[in-house]
Amino acid sequence: MSDFFNHLTRRKFIITAGASAGAVFLKGCLGNPPETGNTTTSQTTAQPVANISPEQAPETPNVKLGYIPIVESAPLIIAKEKGFFAKYGMTGVDLAKQASWGSARDNVEIGSAGGGIDGGQWQMPMPHLITEGLITKGNQKIPMYVLAQLITHGNGIAIANKHQGKGIGLKLDGAKALFSQLKSTTTPFTAAFTFPHVNQDLWIRYWLAAGGIDPDSDVKLLTVPAAQTVANMKTGSMDAFSTGDPWPYRLVKDKIGFMAALTAEIWKAHPEEYFAMRADWVDKNPKATKALLKGIMEAQQWLDNFDNRKEAAQILSGRNYFNLPADILDNPYQGKYDMGDGRTIDDKTMAAYYWKDSKGSVSYPYQSHDLWFITENVRWGFLPKDYLDNGATKAKELIKKVNREDIWKQAATELGIAAADIPTSTSRGVEEFFDGVKFDPEKPEEYLKSLKIKKVQV
Numbered sequence: 001m002s003d004f005f006n007h008l009t010r011r012k013f014i015i016t017a018g019a020s021a022g023a024v025f026l027k028g029c030l031g032n033p034p035e036t037g038n039t040t041t042s043q044t045t046a047q048p049v050a051n052i053s054p055e056q057a058p059e060t061p062n063v064k065l066g067y068i069p070i071v072e073s074a075p076l077i078i079a080k081e082k083g084f085f086a087k088y089g090m091t092g093v094d095l096a097k098q099a100s101w102g103s104a105r106d107n108v109e110i111g112s113a114g115g116g117i118d119g120g121q122w123q124m125p126m127p128h129l130i131t132e133g134l135i136t137k138g139n140q141k142i143p144m145y146v147l148a149q150l151i152t153h154g155n156g157i158a159i160a161n162k163h164q165g166k167g168i169g170l171k172l173d174g175a176k177a178l179f180s181q182l183k184s185t186t187t188p189f190t191a192a193f194t195f196p197h198v199n200q201d202l203w204i205r206y207w208l209a210a211g212g213i214d215p216d217s218d219v220k221l222l223t224v225p226a227a228q229t230v231a232n233m234k235t236g237s238m239d240a241f242s243t244g245d246p247w248p249y250r251l252v253k254d255k256i257g258f259m260a261a262l263t264a265e266i267w268k269a270h271p272e273e274y275f276a277m278r279a280d281w282v283d284k285n286p287k288a289t290k291a292l293l294k295g296i297m298e299a300q301q302w303l304d305n306f307d308n309r310k311e312a313a314q315i316l317s318g319r320n321y322f323n324l325p326a327d328i329l330d331n332p333y334q335g336k337y338d339m340g341d342g343r344t345i346d347d348k349t350m351a352a353y354y355w356k357d358s359k360g361s362v363s364y365p366y367q368s369h370d371l372w373f374i375t376e377n378v379r380w381g382f383l384p385k386d387y388l389d390n391g392a393t394k395a396k397e398l399i400k401k402v403n404r405e406d407i408w409k410q411a412a413t414e415l416g417i418a419a420a421d422i423p424t425s426t427s428r429g430v431e432e433f434f435d436g437v438k439f440d441p442e443k444p445e446e447y448l449k450s451l452k453i454k455k456v457q458v
Contacts, residue, residue: 052089056414058288062092063281064112066104066120068194069097069322070226070244071154071329071352072273073121074312079299081315087298088291097321100225101126101195108144109136111278119277121150123198125373127276128402134383135197143279145404146370147289148296151272152362154332154352155263156248157204159240160233161256164341170261170434172211179213191215191240192224192232197382199272202373203263204242205380209453210266210435216380216455233257244272245352246317246328249337253328258340264350267433269359271369272352282404293411300354300363309333361423364408368427368441370399375444381455392444 067073076095079085085093096117098104107116108130124146126135133141159168167174182189191208193200205215215221224232229241233256240260241248251257263270275296282289302308313329316322322329331337335351338344353362374395377383387395405426412422431439439447448458 056088056287056290058089058291059285060092060288061090062094063090063119063285063288063292064094064096064117066096066098066107066117068101068104068121068226068244069316071246071316071333072151072244074303074316074352075150075296075299075354076121076275077316077321078303078312079295082299082302084298084302085292085295088294090288090291090295093292093295096120101198105130105135106137108278109140109142111281118281119144120275122146122274122276123195123200124271124274125370125377126195126198127274128370128374128398129197131279131402132398144276144402145279145282145407146274146276146365146402147282147293147404148275148363148408149271149273149365149369150275150296150300150354150363152269152353152357153262153264153350154272155200155203155242155244156337157207157240157242157260157263158229158233158248158251158257159260160236160238161258161340162236163239164258168260170207170265172208172213176212179218183218188220189218189240190220190222190238191242192222192229192238193242194224194226194229196223197377197380198373200242200244202376202380203266204240206376206433207242207261207266209451210433210437212453214453230254230256245332246322246324249332250324250328252338252340255340259337262337262345262350265434267431268349269353269357270431271366271372274365276402282407286407289407290411290414293408294415297355297363297412297415297417304353304355306334306348306351356421359428361421364412364423365403365405366423366426366428367396367399367403367405368429368431370403371395371441371444372431372439374399375439375447378456379448379451379454385456385458388444388448395444 110116112118127144127146129135130142131144133139166178208215226243232238313326317326335348336346427441
């Protein structure tokens, strides 16, 4: 962890009254909450306010950020609860729980002035699709900026217990007959994700296609809010779902299903969800934006200290956030997974990471990762192929407009992050998946050509 406290003058530390020692009651509730939950108040320690120079003082202390109650939101919640936002002058951060990703999209369209949100936690490439007006009402273009990656790992693909022993695992070689058999009936294999065209849709599509299963013709795909996935699995209305912790592990604990694969197995050290804001808010409040990033970065470093993770689980599991027993989070946060079918994983490298992982920076938003998400959208016909024509010129222009890694670097420098922890390239280089396929961000079309199952013709 960077030693970013040394530059502060201890005499000028001020305990911020606005940094709550307990959970803050949030408006909005997630559909289908668990039957039981941790209703205790989290005990957190308010952090001192930094000696903010006039040059870095935020234009406003107020902002409204949306989040979904999965572990990807932890940096926002911890930054609020531990006082990291307040430390940099952002004393009026309002965290608004979103009922679904569709709700988050709708709320960022109207902005906080209209009763919505200014930004927050996003699957990728939602900020790009919103910027292009591809998933907004009336195709209205709402420019957004990607400012940081929030997490790596923390997702999984869960399968209903009725399919145990049928060859469904990380690799699907032994399950093709099952998928073929179900396809010929009135009840094909049904899998759910939480929003179309983004992370959790793309993970399950990649996993299926790598096993020779066409996600568009061999199975039925549905969109279901994260917290409803467990209930839907209970009723037998779906066979699988792709979503973030704690929901897959909750399914195992409730003996409803098992984990076929962790996304950490599909793509080690993969990019997951991101922090992004409306561009007009950032342009109006550049210093407040950097203050938010500093709070998030400090929260990410706090989270990556595994000694803090039991406390993190207590905070996140509270009624005002995830509303479930803390032990649902404890083991996965340590890289310990009961997969529900007799297999166990005890490997810290498979845990969620927020600041650094085995490949380096987690928090820095690599533009090469944006390109993979856009390339997968082209692969499945969600975006036209011209995004990748002429060396992916159109995709790269969009990425440069949306991905503001320059603001991340400015905030990191002001925070005192070591130069070694600030990437010097916008590309993390060649990425490799569990099936041996490689993605070279310099050659996205070659990646597409190497894929056997796809909608686009290349």
